[in-house]
Amino acid sequence: LSDLSSGINAEYGGIDDMLRKVFTEKYNVVETFKTRDTRLAICFIACCFSGYACLYDYLHPFPESKLILGICSLSYFTITGMLYIWEWFVEKGTFFEGELNGTKVKLSSSIPRFSGQYTLVGESRNGSENQEITYTKCISTWLDTAGEILPGMIEKETASLYTSLFKAKPQ
DSSP states (O other), X not given: OHHHHHHHHXXXXXXXXXXXXXXXXXXXXXXXXXXXXXXXXXXXXXXXXXXXXXXXXXXXXXXXXXXXHHHHHHHHHHHHHHHHHHIIIIITTEEEEEEETTEEEEXXXXXXXXXXXXXXXXXXXXXXXXXXXXXXXXXXXXXXXXXXXXHHHHHHHHHHHHHHHHSSOOO
16 A cells, blocks of 8 residues: 555646646746745754754753754744644645736646545635646546656646636637
């Protein structure tokens, strides 16, 4: 069962990467990294607390550094908790954010455990106009009998998604 689960996770990531590639290369959507940059900033702050604690402990051995080690440890774990909250409630499986002609788009996906149903959520924002599109299909729709991803099928699905999100004809 674990081989099946790891195989689905590999295809899941591959389909996400293929969708990202089609949006950036075929439709020239400029990828933005705001959500990932925020995650990296949160991680960096947590690492700064950890690094400061290590440096302070090196310069002032343990009995003297006890208070700083405690404060930095609590801060590190608090910030790590904030990172989990960020990932669960803000990112929500987002694998692509981009912009084209003032319209911002966000793609996220999920596959429930022990299920082959791939759910793709596309959100677009143009000023005050928001739109959300959800597709749910069996992951095998985009795979051949050997388990290889079929780029042509993904491009075909992406064309309708692109049209719906940007309300324009594909190029």
